[in-house]
Amino acid sequence: xxxxxxxxxxxxxxxxxxxxxxxxxxxxxxxxxxxxxxxxxxxxxxxxxxxxxxxxxxxxxxxxxxxxxxxxxxxxxxxxxxxxxxxxxxxxxxxxxxxxxxxxxxxxxxxxxxxxxxxxxxxxxxxxxxxxxxxxxxxxxxxxxxxxxxxxxxxxxxxxxxxxxxxxxxxx
Amino acid sequence: xxxxxxxxxxxxxxxxxxxxxxxxxxxxxxxxxxxxxxxxxxxxxxxxxxxxxxxxxxxxxxxxxxxxxxxxxxxxxxxxxxxxxxxxxxxxxxxxxxxxxxxxxxxxxxxxxxxxxxxxxxxxxxxxxxxxxxxxxxxxxxxxxxxxxxxxxxxxxxxxxxxxxxxxxxxxxxxxxxxxxxxxxxxxxxxxxxxxxxxxxxxxxxxxxxxxxxxxxxxxxxxxxxxxxxxxxxxxxxxxxxxxxxxxxxxxxxxxxxxxxxxxxxxxxxxxxxxxxxxxxxxxxxxxxxxxxxxxxxxxxxxxxxxxxxxxxxxxxxxxxxxxxxxxxxxxxxxxxxxxxxxxxxxxxxxxxxxxxxxxxxxxxxxxxxxxxxxxxxxxxxxxxxxxxxxxxxxxxxxxxxxxxxxxxxxxxxxxxxxxxxxxxxxxxxxxxxxxxxxxxxxxxxxxxxxxxxxxxxxxxxxxxxxxxxxxxxxxxxxxxxxxxxxxxxxxxxxxxxxxxxxxxxxxxxxxxxxxxxxxxxxxxxxxxxxx
Numbered sequence: 001x002x003x004x005x006x007x008x009x010x011x012x013x014x015x016x017x018x019x020x021x022x023x024x025x026x027x028x029x030x031x032x033x034x035x036x037x038x039x040x041x042x043x044x045x046x047x048x049x050x051x052x053x054x055x056x057x058x059x060x061x062x063x064x065x066x067x068x069x070x071x072x073x074x075x076x077x078x079x080x081x082x083x084x085x086x087x088x089x090x091x092x093x094x095x096x097x098x099x100x101x102x103x104x105x106x107x108x109x110x111x112x113x114x115x116x117x118x119x120x121x122x123x124x125x126x127x128x129x130x131x132x133x134x135x136x137x138x139x140x141x142x143x144x145x146x147x148x149x150x151x152x153x154x155x156x157x158x159x160x161x162x163x164x165x166x167x168x169x170x171x172x
Numbered sequence: 173x174x175x176x177x178x179x180x181x182x183x184x185x186x187x188x189x190x191x192x193x194x195x196x197x198x199x200x201x202x203x204x205x206x207x208x209x210x211x212x213x214x215x216x217x218x219x220x221x222x223x224x225x226x227x228x229x230x231x232x233x234x235x236x237x238x239x240x241x242x243x244x245x246x247x248x249x250x251x252x253x254x255x256x257x258x259x260x261x262x263x264x265x266x267x268x269x270x271x272x273x274x275x276x277x278x279x280x281x282x283x284x285x286x287x288x289x290x291x292x293x294x295x296x297x298x299x300x301x302x303x304x305x306x307x308x309x310x311x312x313x314x315x316x317x318x319x320x321x322x323x324x325x326x327x328x329x330x331x332x333x334x335x336x337x338x339x340x341x342x343x344x345x346x347x348x349x350x351x352x353x354x355x356x357x358x359x360x361x362x363x364x365x366x367x368x369x370x371x372x373x374x375x376x377x378x379x380x381x382x383x384x385x386x387x388x389x390x391x392x393x394x395x396x397x398x399x400x401x402x403x404x405x406x407x408x409x410x411x412x413x414x415x416x417x418x419x420x421x422x423x424x425x426x427x428x429x430x431x432x433x434x435x436x437x438x439x440x441x442x443x444x445x446x447x448x449x450x451x452x453x454x455x456x457x458x459x460x461x462x463x464x465x466x467x468x469x470x471x472x473x474x475x476x477x478x479x480x481x482x483x484x485x486x487x488x489x490x491x492x493x494x495x496x497x498x499x500x501x502x503x504x505x506x507x508x509x510x511x512x513x514x515x516x517x518x519x520x521x522x523x524x525x526x527x528x529x530x531x532x533x534x535x536x537x538x539x540x541x542x543x544x545x546x547x548x549x550x551x552x553x554x555x556x557x558x559x560x561x562x563x564x565x566x567x568x569x570x571x572x573x574x575x576x577x578x579x580x581x582x583x584x585x586x587x588x589x590x591x592x593x594x595x596x597x598x599x600x601x602x603x604x605x606x607x608x609x610x611x612x613x614x615x616x617x618x619x620x621x622x623x624x625x626x627x628x629x630x631x632x633x634x635x636x637x638x639x640x641x642x643x644x645x646x647x648x649x650x651x652x653x654x655x656x657x658x659x660x661x662x663x664x665x666x667x668x669x670x671x672x673x674x675x676x677x678x679x680x681x682x683x684x685x686x687x688x689x690x691x692x693x694x695x696x697x698x699x700x701x702x703x704x
Contacts, residue, residue, distance in 0.1 A: 083699065106332050111305035117703040120313035121320050127331035 001142040004099060005046055005053065009143060010067040014057075016140035017064040020132040027062025028126040033080055034059065037089040044092035045147035053092075056084075062129055086123070090114030096150045098138055105134045173423070176450035177203040180441055182428050182468070183458035183631065183670060185213025186231075187684035189411035189422075190242045191456060191669050194688050196420035197246075198697045203449065204415065205441065207427040212408030213458075213629060214637070215679070221499035221616040225568050226403040226561040229497070229620060230629065230637065231679050232552060232570060233373070233520065234407070237398045239311055240681040242411070245701045251410035254401040256557045261397050263518035264366040265605050266526045271508035271515045272366050276395050284512065289360040299357065299391050303340060307392030308704075316704035318658050318686045319648040319674040322346065340388035346644065350378035351528050353387055361527040368531050369522040370394055372574065373550060375489070375638045375678065379532045382644030397519060401558045407679070431455055431464075431666065433473040438666035441468075451665070453695055456687065458670030460631040460639060461486055461652050464661075475662050481653050487646050491538045492577040492622035492635030494587075496549070496595045498569035499562070499615040503553050504606030519557065523605055524548040534574060541580030543594065547601035549573040566615070571598045577622045577635035584635070587621035595619035631670065638677035639670065648674060659687040660694075667691055 002008035021027055036055040040047035047053050056079055057067040070076055076084065094113050097103040108114050116123075123130050179195050181188045184206035192204040204211070214230035221227065237243060237255050262274040273284045278300060286293035314325075326346070334341045345353065350371050354364040368378035371390050376383050400407050412422050427444040438455040442448050457464040465474050465482045474482075506515045515521070525531050525548050534544040555567040562568050575594075579586040587594075595617060603609045622635035632639060640652050649657045652672045659667050669687035671677035685704075692699055 087703070106334065107337060109306065109309060110334070110338060111302075112307075112309065113305075116309055117312070119317060119703075120309075121317050121324075124313070124320060124328035125324055127328040131331055 001144045003146050004096070004143050005069065007068070009141065010055075010069065012141045013137055014064040014067045016136035017133055020136050020140070021062045021129070024062065024128055024132060026126070027129050028059070028122060029061065031061075032059045032085040032122075033057070033082075035076060035084040035087045036095070037087065038092045038095045039090065041091040041093050043152055044096050044150075045152070046096060047092035056080075059133075084118075086116070086118035088114055088116055093150065093152065099143060100145070100150045101139050102150055105138060173447065174203075174421075175448065176440075176452060177201045177421075178452045179203075179454045179456060180205065180449055180451040181456045181458065181669075182431075182441065182464075183207075183213065184211035184408070184412075184422060184424070185458055185631075185670065186215055186407060186411060186679055186681060187670050187687075188213070188456075188458040189408060189415060190246065190681050191458070191684040191688055191691075192420050192422075193242070193246050193411060193414040193418060194684070194701065195691070195697075196415055196418035198692070198700070200453065200695075200697075202415070202420040204420065204422045205426040205428055205443070205449075206422065206424045207630070208628075209424055210405075210408075211412050211422055211424060212405050213631075214677070215404045215408035216628070217403030217405035220497045220618045220620070224563040225499040225566070225616075227497040227568055227618075228400075228404045228554070228570065229495075230625075231404045232399075232554070234398045234400055234404070234679045235374070235393050235396050236311075236678075236680050238396065239308060239316075239704065240679075241316065241685050241702055241704055242681050246411065246414045248407070248410050248414070251413045253407060253410045255398040256401055257396070257398050258517070258519040258557045260514045260518040261395050262366075262370065262520045262522070263512075263515045264362065264369060264522040264525065265506055265508045265515055266362055267524060269508050269511055270362070271506070271512040272362060273512055273514045273518055274366070274370075274394055275514070278395070280514075281395070284514075285363055287512075288362050289358070292358045292360050292363045295357050296363075296391075299339065299387075300394070302338060303388040303392035306338075307388060310388060310392075312704035314648075315675050315680060315682045316685055318690060319651070321649045322644075322647075325648075340391075345384040345387070346382055348384040349381050350376065350383050350387060350390075351532065353384040354378070354528060364528050365525045365531065366522060367391075367394075368528045369525050369550070372531060373520060373572075375642050375676065377491070377535055377642070378528055379535050380643055382647075383642070385644075399519065399554055399557050402560055404679075428468060430470070431457075431468045431473075431663075433470055433663060436473070437664040454665055454667060454691060456667045456669050456691070458631075458668075458683075460633050460670070461656065461668070461672050462633055463631065464668065469663065469666075473663055478653070478655060478662060481655070486652055487641040487643070488634045488636040489638050489641050491535065491574050492625060493637060494573045494575035494591075494594060494598070494622060495620040496569075496571040496598045496617055497620060498571070498599070498617040500553070500567040500569050500609070500613055501565075501615055502608060502613045503556055503567050504551065504569075504602065505608045506606050508605065517556065519552055519554075521551045522548070523551055523601055538574050538576050541576045541578055543576070543579075544574060547573055547594075547597045549598045549601055551602055569614075569617075571602060573598050575622055577625075584623035587623040591619040591621045594621075631672075639672045640676060642676055651676070659683075659690040
């Protein structure tokens, strides 16, 4: 089982996405680049407070070509032909809990805990593909958590309000 | 005057100016043409009463200040744009001396609602919090993107299982009125009346089936009403400044007489004085669909089916607004301040609607061409928040009353006969709640009738300040007509970017921003602007 936020984990997520794609009736045409910005919130042990970890993923005809983390000072444009098509940004604890299957990513988006930028029409028109991708990210990879597994005990007051209650009801 | 540009934009309302600025910043050679003597369209601020009193003749309430992309993309604050967001955003004042207030502070709003119903206060807090979670995502999805179909949206929401997660995203809302939604969620008539009133000021009538789906937007933005300091025209001015700084040209007193078409492609315009301007890459109309397709384009360039649809299928709001602009020596002091002192600090005030049934009755009357049986205008005193809009120690006032464009059996011209009489009735309705507004307190006033609206702004056909009905049948990919909904037209090189387009009127900038995406795709422009 790969550790969270390692190259093995990214590859496992990629493989899970691609396994799910084979089950779909249709996938979005063309290539898309997705950026994920995980912001340290002082709770997650995987991202230092006031820093962020950045990830890029390229989707081609529904399949994930690659998923990688950028170095702190690395320019994302070095990996792009054009521009990022979608950008997801939010607190590290929220991303951790999604990856741990504790939070539902749709709930998270609806509650504004993660900001989503990009052409939402394509996401909606390819809802099955997006749902499959989220399922791969959330539940398809057995992940190990070397610095501790969410939910983070003793992390202080719930930083995300009702999200955790909702997550407890819908997750795990 | 030069005779050739990359892009020729017809109409200098906020959409035309913003799109011009975006294109100019993209390196295009842009001209924006305005029939009137000044830019701005509905961003029109004039001394309608006495010198020094600045009245917002049309747009007064700006509710998308924090979200509309041009605010940042065009650096409007750097150009001098300033807004104030009043602490007490709204109030409803009732005949029995009670009042309800909406604040920028949610706790205070809930405290006010709780004076009528604890349960309603709890419900409001729950819905507001839910809506606030995703209102920006929802707006980014639905408003600042070229429109999807309702069928596509419904299917996607079903796949994501959203129906079970949000009261606001239920499929059934697409069949229900705001009234039904309010009845299902709230108990007190006055609370429901206030929320319905808020929808009405936004152009969403509470008795129209399907508009319940708009309620997350209406609740999520209920405390986001902003006043443009110096008058709404200031926004037009800063847009022009950005356009000009990036090489764009605005020409006023330049009425477009026709759009030139060559082999099915829009290639320029001809002005009323005979001047011909070539458009090398695009002609963009931000005026009404009727002007564009029935008057400006040669008949031979418009497909017959589209011409028929323009003639028969366009739907306008079946109601308009009667306004009274006032120069005042003092602000209103409401008797209801004894119940809730904050009403004297409220910006947008509902004068008397105490139930949704009262609103419904007025909608029925107005749609039939009659005056509302009783004047219940809404009132705003901008000077309380922007003293620069009146001479020192004085105030501007604005009353708005829903009203028919054409009076039954008499048509719109009858407004010229009854405008002053009706204006006085509106003032008397205000005075009923604020007795200090005696004749001595009102230095001057001027009516601005539904008939005046298209006289000043021709594209607000039939006094339709939303430039197309707000209804499920005229929404998303059906607005203004299915074949025109994606900002392109059957004429190559001709685009639509005004408030006729999705989502609708109001100072959203969404028609311009969405048209920009389409035009950028067609012209191969690199997108430098931010995503919503």
